[in-house]
Amino acid sequence: MPGGSMSNVWFDIETNMEFAKTNPERRAFWNHMQKVIRALRDLELVDSGDLPPNSEITALLDVLYDFHSQDILEGA
Numbered sequence: 001m002p003g004g005s006m007s008n009v010w011f012d013i014e015t016n017m018e019f020a021k022t023n024p025e026r027r028a029f030w031n032h033m034q035k036v037i038r039a040l041r042d043l044e045l046v047d048s049g050d051l052p053p054n055s056e057i058t059a060l061l062d063v064l065y066d067f068h069s070q071d072i073l074e075g076a
Contacts, residue, residue: 006047010040035063 014037021027042056 006040006044008044010037010044013037013040032063032066035059035066039063 013033017030017033019026019030021030039056039059039062042051042059045051046053046056
């Protein structure tokens with residue numbers, strides 16, 4: 001059942017997180033938050049039974065090992 005375990009918190013964050021991405025720090029933060037949103041969505045879908053167990057692992061690791069933000073800050 002979508003929206004059950006976490007009440008679509010990921011959707012609320014995604015739709016309400018609008019700000020100007022005018023500098024590298026803001027762009028890096030937005031890119032990181034996109035990964036967090038995906039992880040939250042996948043967690044919710046796994047917990048509600050809409051995705052198989054452990055389907056959230058890739059998204060979680062993407063957040064936990066997010067080195068791309070550093071690349072953005074360094075201008076890569």
